Amino acid sequence: MERSTLIRLTGIAILFLSIVIGSWVLFGPRSVQHIDIPDQAFHRFPGVSGPDHATVVPPRVPTAWTTYGEGSKSRLAILLTDPDSSWLGLAHGLKSIGVPFRITRDVREALTHQVVLVYPVISGKVLSSEALQALAEFPKAGGTLIGLQVLGGGLNETFGFREALVSRQRYDLQLAESDPLLAELTDPRERHLRVGIRAKGIEVMGTYGYTESVAPLARFDDGTAAITQKTYGQGRAYAIGLDLGFLLLKGYNNRGEELVQTYDNQFDPTLDVWLRLLKSIYRTAHTGAVTLGTVPFGKSLSVMLTHDVDFTQSIKNAVDYAEYEKSQGLVGTYFIQVKYIRDYNDDIFFNDEGVRYLARLADLGMELGSHTIAHSKVFNRFPMGTGREAYPAYTPFVKDRTTAFNASILGELRVSKFLIDHFSGQSIVSFRPGELSNPFSLPQALLATGYQYSSTATANNSLTHLPYQLNYDRLTDSEVELFEFPVTIEDEELPKMGDRLPEALEVARQISRYGGVMVVLIHPNILDHKLAFEKGFVEGVRFYAWFGSVGEFGRWWAARNQVQLDVAQGERGGTVTITTPESVAGLTLEVPGGWRFDPSRLSMKGIEQRGTFVTLPELKGVHTLTFATGSR
Ligand SMILES: [Zn+2]
Known part of the structure; x- marks a missing residue:
């Protein structure tokens, strides 16, 4: 068994065990136990009673990765190397930040995209030698390859490191001083990220630190690289040394006790930085990248x-x-x-x-x-x-x-x-x-x-x-x-x-x-x-x-969560197809710099563009928007 899988499974096992023990200790019979309430301690609304219907809690139905399997080549492709992983955290995170993606298990299919993220692991255990060879060639041919937990398979050189060292003793990582990908991450709380808080004394998730990486995007506290970066002309390869889906789910499931620092009232962008970094890599790598804004009507804050x-x-x-x-x-x-x-x-x-x-x-x-x-x-x-x-x-x-x-x-x-x-x-x-x-x-x-x-x-x-x-x-x-x-x-x-x-x-x-x-x-x-x-x-x-x-x-x-976004890139601009099953107003697209909406190609009124932000009027169904580059 892969060490990463082992670490993850051990983590999940401990989680389940603590839930079981927790339930056993905590579920007293007290909340079920019945006591009578005296009339004067109860307000009775005459003639009001209900609800009459019964509530049935639906059974747990695991989400199939194929739910996220559709989409055009313009999207970020997630090559899923192990479906028994925290990919749902990654999917929810990308939806939240607005990066269009699709999931596939087919290496050749994935490599038809310009940006490919391999999750949760790259190794000879989960990928054939042909697949590994194809991944190695991909950045050399101008593609952008993001590898989560690159453990082997002979791709160390592709990502630009010597060894991947596993540890549960890494608590922090620091972003590189200057890199265009990190330009928007300017706050100290965005430059310095946590995997855990040492002083809490709680075991943290295992990470992989990459050795001998030249110019990494981030380093762990022990000096190993947390995110490597290697350039091949237009092509790029990034190796990320942790299970990002698992980390995202720690936040989304409120199970990240070991890395929660404050309760409220503070700015803590721990997960957001990771998502913004993926968005930044996607928008940089993909010349026709269009992402979905997070705030209604192009505003900055909801x-x-x-x-x-x-x-x-x-x-x-x-x-x-x-x-x-x-x-x-x-x-x-x-x-x-x-x-x-x-x-x-x-x-x-x-x-x-x-x-x-x-x-x-x-x-x-x-x-x-x-x-x-x-x-x-x-x-x-x-x-x-x-x-x-x-x-x-x-x-x-x-x-x-x-x-x-x-x-x-x-x-x-x-x-x-x-x-x-x-x-x-x-x-x-x-x-x-x-x-x-x-x-x-x-x-x-x-x-x-x-x-x-x-x-x-x-x-x-x-x-x-x-x-x-x-x-x-x-x-x-x-x-x-x-x-x-x-x-x-x-x-x-x-x-x-x-x-x-x-x-x-x-x-x-x-x-x-x-x-x-x-x-x-x-x-x-x-x-x-x-x-x-x-x-x-x-x-x-x-x-x-x-x-x-x-x-x-x-x-x-x-409604935004159901939006599908696909782009067909042309010589001078591109065509954006947006599918909105629910009627929704004020969706915002972030288009590439230099793209200008061409209203002559659409009867729809009320589209507004300011810089790279395009705000849409009330929409339902499938709509196509044409953008041109260069001067009019
Ligand atoms: Zn209250």
């Missing part, structure tokens, strides 16, 4: 103003925030705790008065979402439940920080949605748990109960400032049609939020340099400095940001 309503006074104050947002033409997302039971946490506020405020928020055009019923710190340890939980019989009761009775994941999700839908007239699709408590089974539970968008993780925990798609059980192999928009800035850290506006604006500026998302969380428990912060923040980013609710941005992002 901002979502969100509010967790989880305190008696908050539901009333929420209306003040909503009135301000409406006055600015903005739509905020209000995650409502459906608090119809008095317990350890708080008094009842989802009552007759509470639902009047809820209706007012809906009238003001705000998006409503669920913030659970129990708001329990140990939501992540709740049992899945029966899928038949319904109001008023469902009576979750929080006894203390670590104990809740009568509670289940499905109960929290489906009963809260039922009541918010009932009293708001909306059909809610967005969810954020209390205390950001995140059960492993949450993705499929959300899907089963009718949610589409989650804001459960923090950006710093996820190691990214871009949205991402979720996987079943937060594992490696089965994607779920659900997207995560992690919290960037929140109001509970000290100093108080009103004193942190300059820092927040600086984080926004850093993220806007590559089109990330900024999810702001403000609890409307008070107005004062928090509302002042919101106003200051809106003014500070308004000139470059796009604003929307989680639902609005989620719909845009989900």
